[in-house]
Amino acid sequence: MKFIEDNIQQVDKLFLYCTAFVFKKIHELITKIASPNSNHHFDLNLLIQKGHIQSHPLLTFMESYLNEYSSNLEIQHVVSTIGEKQIFRKIEEIDKHTSEVMLLVNDVLAQFACFYDGRKKGKDIIFSLSGAKRWKILFRDSLLAKMNSHLVLSLIDSSLDLSQKQKWLELGAGVGGTTFDLINYSYKKKCLETYYYSDIHETFWNLFIRDLKNNYNFPCENIKFLKLNIDDIPCCKQFDTIFATNVIHCASNIISCLNIIKEKLLVTNGSMVIAETIRTAKYKNIFLEIIYHYVEDYSSLPIHVNTKERGLYNHSEWLNIINQTNFKLINNIQLNSCNAVYLLK
Numbered sequence: 102m103k104f105i106e107d108n109i110q111q112v113d114k115l116f117l118y119c120t121a122f123v124f125k126k127i128h129e130l131i132t133k134i135a136s137p138n139s140n141h142h143f144d145l146n147l148l149i150q151k152g153h154i155q156s157h158p159l160l161t162f163m164e165s166y167l168n169e170y171s172s173n174l175e176i177q178h179v180v181s182t183i184g185e186k187q188i189f190r191k192i193e194e195i196d197k198h199t200s201e202v203m204l205l206v207n208d209v210l211a212q213f214a215c216f217y218d219g220r221k222k223g224k225d226i227i228f229s230l231s232g233a234k235r236w237k238i239l240f241r242d243s244l245l246a247k248m249n250s251h252l253v254l255s256l257i258d259s260s261l262d263l264s265q266k267q268k269w270l271e272l273g274a275g276v277g278g279t280t281f282d283l284i285n286y287s288y289k290k291k292c293l294e295t296y297y298y299s300d301i302h303e304t305f306w307n308l309f310i311r312d313l314k315n316n317y318n319f320p321c322e323n324i325k326f327l328k329l330n331i332d333d334i335p336c337c338k339q340f341d342t343i344f345a346t347n348v349i350h351c352a353s354n355i356i357s358c359l360n361i362i363k364e365k366l367l368v369t370n371g372s373m374v375i376a377e378t379i380r381t382a383k384y385k386n387i388f389l390e391i392i393y394h395y396v397e398d399y400s401s402l403p404i405h406v407n408t409k410e411r412g413l414y415n416h417s418e419w420l421n422i423i424n425q426t427n428f429k430l431i432n433n434i435q436l437n438s439c440n441a442v443y444l445l446k
């Protein structure tokens with residue numbers, strides 16, 4: 102837990118400044134299209150009437166964001182005493198990578214007008230700005246991503262028996278936010294037989310393996326790729342532990358997806374580690390919230406609750422979901438910094 106203990110206060114500060122930064126951005130944006138009063142409130146219904154239907158969830162989210170933080174003294178103190186550039190510099194000083202993520206938020210919000218009047222679709226805005234570099238920063242290099250992978254390491258270090266050689270599978274491995282740390286850990290523990298990196302998209306794998314070869318000194322023979330869609334899982338009961346970081350929420354039905362993973366992929370008594378960014382009363386992972394609210398039809402996804410209010414689950418919703426599956430919750434850690442990890446058997 103050393104990494105986590107050493108960085109938790111920095112993460113708290115990051116959230117404070119990122120929230121203040123985004124508050125200013127959203128307020129500026131809304132001021133352009135509506136006339137909020139001095140308390141930052143605006144007439145949501147009026148804006149909704151004028152805006153394209155796809156923009157309604159995001160507008161509702163932005164209104165609730167402004168409402169929530171206009172009564173938060175800590176945030177308001179920063180908003181009213183520090184200019185936007187200075188706030189940005191403070192974020193940069195704490196974690197350069199997170200400041201890049203804030204630039205991504207800035208660029209995404211800058212395109213809101215085209216989304217509001219229906220000229221552009223949310224997915225086009227989000228993914229036109231992707232550029233592999235920025236997604237890697239968000240999911241792999243930023244301090245929050247690092248906190249997430251260290252939570253996973255800390256959980257397995259305290260709970261998994263690694264005395265036998267392991268076959269590990271990672272679902273939705275993407276840019277490899279957790280992968281590098283897990284592979285590194287397994288080499289140190291000398292416990293790896295094979296690491297199966299999987300994703301629904303093969304592109305990520307090509308980027309990942311190139312990075313691995315160029316920047317890390319790992320032998321790559323026992324790292325393999327599987328193209329795997331968590332909504333269409335094949336039967337190959339062979340993995341000792343399955344890791345899923347920020348991907349299980351993508352399943353069209355989370356409960357049945359977890360049951361199928363247990364039935365079809367895990368060896369008897371195998372373990373499943375889920376890591377998810379969660380929403381807490383104090384913190385929101387603003388970038389993920391914005392992605393969710395830009396993506397069309399988000400509110401019609403089957404299992405999400407109160408989607409108009411938020412894009413992420415909170416910890417008790419995850420516990421509730423896990424409780425409804427055939428898995429047993431063995432251990433979990435949740436941090437106030439938006440990350441939670443669950444070990445299931």
Ligand SMILES: C[S@@+](CC[C@H](N)C(=O)[O-])C[C@H]1O[C@@H](n2cnc3c(N)ncnc32)[C@H](O)[C@@H]1O
Nearest residue numbers: 240273274275278301329330331346347348351
């Ligand atoms: C938010 S990213 C997380 C990436 C990585 N696990 C991390 O935490 O850095 C979600 C990943 O899940 C993948 N994904 C989305 N839907 C999927 C599905 N149905 N089956 C498998 N992977 C999926 C995406 O391609 C993406 O790489």
